[in-house]
Structures are given as structure tokens and as C-alpha cells.
Amino acid sequence: MKTILLTGGAGFLGSHACLNLLEAGYGIYIVDSLENSSFESISRVCRFLKEKNNFFQNKIKFFKADIRNIEKLKIIFEHALSNDNKIHAVIHFAGLKAVSESEENPIKYWEYNVLGSINLFKVMEEYGCKNIVFSSSAAVYGQNQKCPIEEVSSLSPSNVYGKTKKTVEEILTDLHFRKKWGVAILRYFNPVGAHHSGIIGENPISNKNNLFPIICEVAKNNNKKLLIYGSDWPTRDGTCLRDYIHIEDIIEGHKNALNLLLNSGKNLIKVNLGTGKGTSVLELITTFEKVNDIKIEYEFSGRRLGDCAALFADNRLSSSLINWRPRKTLEDVCKDGWKWVLENPYGYIKNLEELDLSNYCEI
Template sequence: MKSILITGGAGFIGSHTSLLLLEKGYKVFIIDSFINSSDKSLERISAILKKQGINIEDRLYFIKGDLRKPSDIEKAFEMSFKFKNPIRAVIHFAGLKSVYDSVKDPLNYWENNINGTINLLKVMEKYSCKNIVFSSSATVYRTQANKLLKEDDICEPVNPYGNNKLTIENILKDIYKSEPSQWRIASLRYFNPVGAHESGLIGENPMGTPNNLYPRITQVAIGKINEIKIYGSDWQTSDGTGVRDYIHVLDLAEGHLLTLDYILKENPQILTLNLGTGKGTSVLEFINTFETVNKVKVPFSFVERRQGDNAFVVADNSLAKSILNWIPNRNIKDMCRDGWNWQLKNPNGY
């Protein structure tokens, strides 16, 4: 039974990935500060697994901590040694994640995301754990009109959040070059994670007013927000609204498991992979699908474009498919149905 540390494991993507790891028999150590997550997600994970007849009493361990404090990270490693099952690998989700907030308060983002990651890597080295899957983002790319983004395309972030992600990728590349026979590293660039677990027990729980499209759609549909503001109606797309690659959070979580299995089985190496569906959906198409699938109305209005936005951001996912044998199986309708199920069962989040 392999022990895995998940930083930010109580968050949106982290909780779904933690659930799948536990279903597969891993021992999971989670460290989370609850800055933008909830401890209730861990209770919900336990409830889902209990319904499946899976006992995780000795397989899920939680440390409330902050990656800016190395001692908090060391607690997880010391705990795993105590159980004589040392942590084999880390999946690193933890970090601040709002593009908008990163523009308003860049120093806070650099302090949390970069310093926290450096501390994590130092502790990993101390405990001879040199396997990591990093949660990166498509925000690192310089986008091009109507062109699928490939891993070797030019990276040129337009906001501090994207700069943070690319900086961490570069740190990981430097670490790999320093010991290429030791490190197994994967940076996963996701596109737009949406949806929720089909049980409706875990899902996205944005703190404050959500900035991303999907949680705003569900909050408008349930009456917490009056309308969606669509940023721009004159993009060079089929209907004038921005096109994005939306991926179901469970497909994304499955991509993490396959990546983890791959790097642990293969020789030391460094990988960079896109995790997206390869299919673009415009904002209006997404809203229309959500209304049709869930039989609700989502009022919207158009406002000016936001600085740093792009017309078309869609993945070329062929590399992840070929290396991992990974295929995203859930479509836009599934994402709309599962996310709405979560929102209905949890109108105020956790």
C-alpha cells in the first residue's frame, strides 16, 4: 500500500483526487490550510467510501498546515515513517488560485505559491521523496487564435497566477537537471475543471464571489447571483463569446492517478502534459447546455472584455492520451448535470 501526500487535498480537485486514490487502495496524507477549502470535504469523502463498503480508518490522515511552515510539511512525513510506510510521492495542489486576486495582490501570490512550493521540495529532499505531480495550468501559455495548445508552445503568462505556475515548472526543471537519475516529475497543465462527483457530496466550493464561469452559472441558477456577466461579445469565435476547454473534475482526477502510476513505474524523468478534452465550448454554448440539461434559466448580460482574456483556449491532449492512455470520458452535459446536482444539495457550499 503506497503512501501519497496530497497538498491542498481538501480543495476542489484535491478532494476528488484523494477520493480516487483511496478507492484504489492508497494510504493518503493530506495537508491543507483551509484558506480556500473546507474540512467538510474530508468528511464527505469518508461518507462516499463508507457507502461503497470501503473502510479508510487507517488510510486517510490529515494535517492542518501551511506550506509556508516547513514544520507543518514535516509532520506528514514523520507520521508516515511512524506507520512504517514512508510517503512515496507528492501530488501538489496547494496554492492560491484566483487570477483576479493575483492581479490585485501579486505579492501574496508569490509568497504563498512560490515559497510554499520551495519549502515542500526542501522537505521532500530531506526525506528522500523525489516523486511529484504538480498542478499547473493552461494560463502559462501564450494563446493563438483557433489553435490547439501543445506542450511545446510558447509560454507567456499574462497575470501573476500564470507567472507563479510557470515559475514552479521552471524550478522543477532545475531540480530535475540537478539530479536526473533521481527525480520523477510531472507538471499537469489543466484547462477548465468543472462538474462534481456524481453523489453531489463533494464539489467546487469557492470562497466569496466566484470568478470562474461555472460556479457563477450555478449560483445564478440557484438565485444567489442575479445574472452572469459575459466578458465580451465580439471575440473572433462562432458566436462572439470566448471558447474554452471544459473538463470534468473526475476526468482530471483520473489523469492524476494515471500520471502518478506512470512516474512511479517508469525511469526518472520530467513530463509536461496538457489535461483537457481537446474540444472547445463557447460561453453561450455552455450556458445553453446548462439550461437545457437542468431545465433552468441563467440570465446573462454582456460587458467589456477583461484584460488578459483570450478568444480561444483549448488543449491538444494527444500527448497525455499516448503516454498515459488517458481519455476524458465525460461530456459537457455530464459536467452541467453533476455540477448542478452538487449545487442543489449544497446551496451554501460545505
């Protein structure tokens, strides 16, 4: 059994990865400070797998710790060794992701996203762990790119968040060439939706500025209206085009990249994870309304500073490099995302004391 460390494993992407990789037979270690998530996500994953008789208590260990603290990271790698195990690879999700906050508080973003990553890489090096899948973002490309955006496009991030991601990409590229690390850099476009079971999804506090969670919020509170920023963009219906990709597809991409690193040695992969299609704001709203039989009230306001007409991926490279193609549709995104919100209108709500803590450890 190979053991994978998920940093930020209790978050939106991390919890879905945890479920997927446990189902695939991996052993999972998680480190998460829980500052933008809840241990309830992991506790639900364990319960879900138990109910399917597909769960072994010793296959998962959760550590509440901050990756900015290097000594705590060492304890985790040491723990794996003392259990006759070692961490074979890391999927590095931990970080902060709010673009507007990154502009207001750059030091915080450099500290969490870059310093935290450097700590992690130091400890990986010390313990001989040389395989990593990194959560990067379409934000590394910047705003004024020709769409669909290819991986070879110039990287010119227009905000602090994107700059921190680009910097970590550069460090990892050096580690690949100078230290023979296996590195998969995955540039996500707009991960949305939720696990089809409805047991895990995006915590409503975590993504207040993204369109899909706002649509769900408006659907939940029928007195609210959605503001659409601009009706005069040079697109087919005047609203912005973005690339909405189902969270389960995104996570499949991680599994494929991970398998490639573990099986074939020292690759350097830099790929987009997107559908390859731009969906307009109005198209997303209409699909959500149709699939869920709900009316979304909206009105137009002016364009937002720093926005751009279109941002969507060229996703052909992921197909040849990691054998990945998205399988879910925009309808699946709308159905699964709404199911999660309907069944969990307040997201994760349990206190730690109410949860099964047998896999939980605070260091």
C-alpha cells in the same frame, strides 16, 4: 500499500483526488491550511467510502498545516516514517489560484505558490521522496496562443498567477535533470463539474470569477443575470471559447501520471489536461439549460481587459504519455455540477466540532 501526500487535499481538486485514490487502494496523507476549503470535504469522502464498505480508518490522515512552514512539513514526513510507512509521492495542489488577486497582491502569490513549493521540495529531498505530480495551469501559456495549444508552445504567462506556476515548473524541471526526480506537470484548462455522487464539489467561496460557478449561482438565484463579456469575438457565435473539463476526468489524469511515476522511474512529463475542444459561453449556457431544464438569464457587456477569444488544449500528448483521454461530456459537467449545487446550496457548512475528527490532526 503506497502512501501519497496530497497538499491542498481538502480543496476542489484535492478532495476529488482523495476519493479517487482511496478507492484505488492508496494510503493518503493530506496537508491543508483550510484557508480556501473545509475539512468537511474529507469527512464526506470518508463517510461515503464507509457506506460503500470501502474504507479503512488507517488509510487516511489529515494535517491542518501551512506548507509555508517547513518544520510542520517535516513533522508530517516524520509521522509517516514512525508508522512504518513512507511517503512515496506527492500530488501538489496547495496554492492560490485567483488571477485578479494575484495581480493585486503579487508578493502573496509568490510566497504561497513558489516559497511554499520550495519548502515542500526541500522536505521531500530530505526524506528521499522524489516523485511529484504538480498542478500547473493553462495560464502558463499566456493569452495570444494559436489554438489548440500544444505543450511545446512558448510559455509567456500574462499574469502573476501564471508566472508563479511557470516558475515552479522550472524548479521541478531542474530537480528532474539534476536530482533524478520523477515529475509530472499537469496543465489544467478549466476544471468544472463535481463528483457524480453530489457529495463533494467546488466550494462556492473559492471561484467567484469563473464562468461555471457563476452560471450555477444565476441558476440558484433566479433574480440574477449572467454578464457575458463581449459578443463580437472572432468565434462561431461571438463569445469566447474555453476548454471545460470534468473534474473526475482531471483526477483520472493524476492517477495515471502517478502510476507512471511510481512504476517506471524517473520521468519528466509535461501535459495538458483538457478536452481538446473549445466551448463558447453561449454553448455552455445552452447545454446547462437543456440538461437541467433551467433558464439562465444573461445579457452582454463589453469585452474584459486581458481576455482573449479562444483558449483550448491540444490533448493528444496526454493520450500517448499517460494513457489519458477525457471520458465525460459537457452534459455530464452541467448535470453533475448542478447536482452538487442543488444538494449543497451553501457548500460545506459544518463546523469542525460537528465532524468526525478521528483522522484529523492540527500541528
